[in-house]
Amino acid sequence: MTLPAPQQVRADLDRLLPLFESRYLQPFQQGEAANLALAMTYSLQAGGKRIRPVLCMLAAESLGAPVEAALSCAVALEYIHTYSLIHDDLPAMDDDDLRRGKPTCHVAFGEGPAILAGDGLLTEAFTVLASDPALPPSRRVDAIRVLGEAAGWRGMVGGQALDLEGEARTRGADPVSLAELQVIHRLKTGALLRASLELGAIAGAAGAEDRAALREAGEALGLAFQIQDDILDATSTQEAMGKRVGKDEGKGKITYPLLLGLAGARNALREATERAQCQLRSLPNPHSLMALATYLAGRSA
Amino acid sequence: MTLPAPQQVRADLDRLLPLFESRYLQPFQQGEAANLALAMTYSLQAGGKRIRPVLCMLAAESLGAPVEAALSCAVALEYIHTYSLIHDDLPAMDDDDLRRGKPTCHVAFGEGPAILAGDGLLTEAFTVLASDPALPPSRRVDAIRVLGEAAGWRGMVGGQALDLEGEARTRGADPVSLAELQVIHRLKTGALLRASLELGAIAGAAGAEDRAALREAGEALGLAFQIQDDILDATSTQEAMGKRVGKDEGKGKITYPLLLGLAGARNALREATERAQCQLRSLPNPHSLMALATYLAGRSA
Numbered sequence: 001m002t003l004p005a006p007q008q009v010r011a012d013l014d015r016l017l018p019l020f021e022s023r024y025l026q027p028f029q030q031g032e033a034a035n036l037a038l039a040m041t042y043s044l045q046a047g048g049k050r051i052r053p054v055l056c057m058l059a060a061e062s063l064g065a066p067v068e069a070a071l072s073c074a075v076a077l078e079y080i081h082t083y084s085l086i087h088d089d090l091p092a093m094d095d096d097d098l099r100r101g102k103p104t105c106h107v108a109f110g111e112g113p114a115i116l117a118g119d120g121l122l123t124e125a126f127t128v129l130a131s132d133p134a135l136p137p138s139r140r141v142d143a144i145r146v147l148g149e150a151a152g153w154r155g156m157v158g159g160q161a162l163d164l165e166g167e168a169r170t171r172g173a174d175p176v177s178l179a180e181l182q183v184i185h186r187l188k189t190g191a192l193l194r195a196s197l198e199l200g201a202i203a204g205a206a207g208a209e210d211r212a213a214l215r216e217a218g219e220a221l222g223l224a225f226q227i228q229d230d231i232l233d234a235t236s237t238q239e240a241m242g243k244r245v246g247k248d249e250g251k252g253k254i255t256y257p258l259l260l261g262l263a264g265a266r267n268a269l270r271e272a273t274e275r276a277q278c279q280l281r282s283l284p285n286p287h288s289l290m291a292l293a294t295y296l297a298g299r300s301a
Numbered sequence: 302m303t304l305p306a307p308q309q310v311r312a313d314l315d316r317l318l319p320l321f322e323s324r325y326l327q328p329f330q331q332g333e334a335a336n337l338a339l340a341m342t343y344s345l346q347a348g349g350k351r352i353r354p355v356l357c358m359l360a361a362e363s364l365g366a367p368v369e370a371a372l373s374c375a376v377a378l379e380y381i382h383t384y385s386l387i388h389d390d391l392p393a394m395d396d397d398d399l400r401r402g403k404p405t406c407h408v409a410f411g412e413g414p415a416i417l418a419g420d421g422l423l424t425e426a427f428t429v430l431a432s433d434p435a436l437p438p439s440r441r442v443d444a445i446r447v448l449g450e451a452a453g454w455r456g457m458v459g460g461q462a463l464d465l466e467g468e469a470r471t472r473g474a475d476p477v478s479l480a481e482l483q484v485i486h487r488l489k490t491g492a493l494l495r496a497s498l499e500l501g502a503i504a505g506a507a508g509a510e511d512r513a514a515l516r517e518a519g520e521a522l523g524l525a526f527q528i529q530d531d532i533l534d535a536t537s538t539q540e541a542m543g544k545r546v547g548k549d550e551g552k553g554k555i556t557y558p559l560l561l562g563l564a565g566a567r568n569a570l571r572e573a574t575e576r577a578q579c580q581l582r583s584l585p586n587p588h589s590l591m592a593l594a595t596y597l598a599g600r601s602a
Contacts, residue, residue, distance in 0.1 A: 032484060033459030035466060040454065087420060092412035111393035115416065116462045119388060119423065120454030126427040127449030130442040137438035141431040144445060148428030153341065153421030158334030161417045165336060183333055 008291040016057050016067060017050060023071050024078065027124060039109040039117035040124075043082050047100045051296065052077040052196040055221070058289040059200020059214050062280070070203035072132035073143055076125040077196050080151045083121035084192075086114055088160060122151075135203065143202045150195035159188025166254065176254050182223075189229070190222030197221070210283055217279035217293075224272035224297055230255035231265050236300065273297040309592040317358050317368060318351060324372050325379065328425060340410040340418035341425075344383050348401045352597065353378040353497040356522070359590040360501025360515050363581070371504035373433035374444055377426040378497050381452045384422035385493075387415050389461060423452075436504065444503045451496035460489025467555065477555050483524075490530070491523030498522070511584055518580035518594075525573035525598055531556035532566050537601065574598040 005013065025044060028037045053074035060070035089096040089104040090111060097107050106114035129144050149155055162184045166176040176184070197218035201211040234257045256265040276293050280286040306314065326345060329338045354375035361371035390397040390405040391412060398408050407415035430445050450456055463485045467477040477485070498519035502512040535558045557566040577594050581587040 028454075031455050031459060032488065033454055033462045036454050036459055036462035083420075087416055090413075090416065092416060112391075112465050113462060115388055115391065115393060116454075116458050116465075118420075119384075120458045122420065122423055123449050123453035123458065126445055127453055130445035130449060137442045140442045141438045141445075144427055144431035144442075148424050148431060152424035152428055153329075153334055153337050153417075154332050157417050157421045157424065158332060158337055161334045161337035161414060164413050164417075187333065 005295055006291060008288060009295045012058065012288045012292065013054065016054055019067065019071065020050060020053050020057070020074055020078075023075050027128065035109075036113065036116055036120060039105055039113050040120055042108060043086050043105045043117060044078070044121070046102050048078065048082065050078060051225075052081055052192060054292065055193065055196040055218075055289070056200040056203070058292060059197045060204035062214075062283045062286045062289045063201070063204035063206050063210055064284050065204030069134055069205075070200050072128050072134065073147075073199035073203050076129045076143075076147060077192065077199065079121045079125040079128070080147065080156075081192060083118040083125075084151075084156060084160070086118040086121070090114060093160070093164065125151075139202050139205070143199050146195055146198050146202065150191040150198075155187055155191030155195075156189075159184050159186070159191065163188055170254060178259050181254050181256075181259065185223065185226040186219075189226045190219060193222035193225055194218030213279045213282055217276040217289075220272045220276035220279065221293055221296070224269055224276065224293075227256045227265055227269040227272065228297060228299060230257055231262065231269065232300065234258075234262065269297060306596055307592060309589060310596045313359065313589045313593065314355065317355055320368060320372065321351060321354050321358070321375055321379075324376050328429065336410075337414065337417055337421060340406055340414050341421055343409060344387050344406045344418060345379070345422070347383075347403050349379065349383065351379060352526075353382055353493060355593065356494065356497040356519075356590070357501040357504070359593060360498045361505035363515075363584045363587045363590045364502070364505035364507050364511055365585050366505030370435055370506075371501050373429050373435065374448075374500035374504045377430045377444075377448060378493065378500065380422045380426040380429070381448065381457075382493060384419040384426075385452075385457060385461070387419040387422070391415060394461070394465065426452075440503050440506070444500050447496055447499050447503065451492040451499075456488055456492030456496075457490075460485050460487070460492065464489055471555060479560050482555050482557075482560065486524065486527040487520075490527045491520060494523035494526055495519030514580045514583055518577040518590075521573045521577035521580070522594055522597070525570050525577065525594075528557045528566055528570040528573065529598060529600065531558055532563065532570065533601065535559075535563065570598060 025041055028041050031037050056074045056077055057067045057070045061067055085099060086105045088094050089099055090106055096104055098104065104114075105117055109117065125147065126144055129140055129147065132140060135143070151157065153161075162180075166180065166184060169176060194215055195218070197214040198211065201214040206214065234255065256268060260268060273293060277290055280290050280293065283289070326342055329342050332338050357375045357378055358368045358371045362368055386400060387406045389395050390400055391407055397405055399405065405415075406418055410418070426448065427445055430441055430448065433441060436444070452458065454462075463481075467481065467485060470477060495516055496519070498515040499512065502515040507515065535556065557569060561569060574594060578591055581591050581594065584590070
């Protein structure tokens with residue numbers, strides 16, 4: 001989120017990101033596998049937008065909870081997100097050599113170390129959550145269960161597997177349908193974004209109703225985020241995105257602009273964002289979270 | 302453990318393994334990513350010896366606890382072990398095409414799906430632990446923290462990274478020392494075996510003293526296990542092992558027989574096993590666990 005943001009969003013980021021960063025690299029300062037720690041911190045510091053941690057922290061605040069309660073959840077989410085990028089970028093997966101304007105982890109450190117760096121970050125996410133003294137054990141296990149289901153084979157990992165299969169089918173002239181595309185996105189991108197808000201709900205000790213509202217807002221935001229990603233891949237430049245663009249179509253990837261046209265995709269993006277806002281409105285203190293959701297729908301990188 | 306075992310060990314395995322197997326594949330029966338579930342269950346069913354789960358269940362029983370308390374810990378340990386084999390076998394790592402007499406996961410399903418199957422199993426280990434109603438939340442987070450530290454970059458993943466680096470150094474005529482080899486083994490194999498006993502201690506509600514005894518026994522057993530593995534690689538046949546043998550030396554891997562000679566390695570194995578037995582002796586009900594430790598030191602596959 002390095003682009004101009006409205007005042008509310010900018011103020012929230014200036015307040016939350018230093019807190020987050022102070023916790024984020026802490027675990028990796030000592031250890032026998034020094035090069036592995038280097039590979040992990042390389043990817044953690046590659047300039048991500050920290051969307052999931054910020055969503056999580058703002059979700060906790062939207063319930064009136066102190067942001068400190070959500071810090072380990074925020075850190076765990078970004079570890080999971082970063083590991084998934086490292087593994088998705090591997091030659092056997094999406095085969096990307098550039099990410100956020102820097103060489104991807106396997107280009108910088110080699111394939112074996114990159115696989116291990118991903119494994120290390122995935123594992124550390126759960127270790128950090130389990131060790132957080134700011135949350136009672138019952139809420140820690142709740143958060144670990146929700147994160148595990150969102151990140152695992154029923155969620156993000158499953159979505160990436162279906163995406164790989166879909167690309168192979170599309171290359172074989174048996175393209176995926178819109179319904180199949182929606183399943184892929186719900187799992188691959190949506191599950192972790194939904195979990196970002198749900199972990200914020202758990203950290204903020206939400207009641208059942210507020211938790212459901214945050215879950216559903218997260219579901220809608222996840223969809224909006226993916227549509228926007230597809231639109232940007234179709235319309236943006238490599239310079240603005242910090243990664244190769246226009247590669248979706250070249251790789252036979254089915255996207256929203258391809259299926260619905262650019263105007264149709266923009267319409268679907270607007271609808272999903274409005275659905276999220278509608279859920280958030282009823283929370284005790286939703287303004288920052290709503291401002292971020294609006295900003296994300298209009299992001300240009 | 303398909304080889305002849307003494308009566309006590311055989312009776313324990315006959316009692317424990319059906320319980321374990323009934324829980325082990327349960328999570329993977331429904332889900333949208335069907336091929337991914339296939340790849341995960343393929344590796345889970347590839348005929349492993351279930352050493353870590355059995356150690357964990359016997360550790361809980363050595364404290365007088367019911368084995369059911371340790372079931373999710375046992376399952377989580379085997380998920381972690383299986384994921385680590387899938388990733389270690391990848392072309393970018395140890396590049397093995399045969400494991401337990403069957404094609405490795407990436408040979409059977411492709412590299413991308415194998416990476417994801419490993420990621421899915423790693424994640425599921427923590428999800429299963431977090432969701433276990435047989436343990437109070439405080440013990441679940443304790444188990445997750447111990448497992449995460451043992452499996453992650455400070456433990457098993459770190460050991461595999463150091464092992465990869467060590468092989469490259471050895472090929473470059475700068476071989477690792479015995480001290481470095483011991484660090485690699487302590488992390489790569491030892492950490493998860495130690496955690497097997499410590500998770501049993503947590504599941505069995507051990508006091509501090511019994512927990513420390515089980516930890517230290519696990520540390521010694523982990524070393525014994527690795528020495529025995531090296532001895533078997535140097536002396537056994539591919540048929541008996543179900544994987545390629547003699548490849549350690551071919552790949553420039555430093556092993557205990559190479560460093561200490563075969564007799565010296567067998568001596569170190571005996572010492573480590575005795576150290577483990579000495580720790581176990583003081584537990585309330587240690588006989589099954591001690592019998593298994595003795596059996597493992599003499600295993601031939």
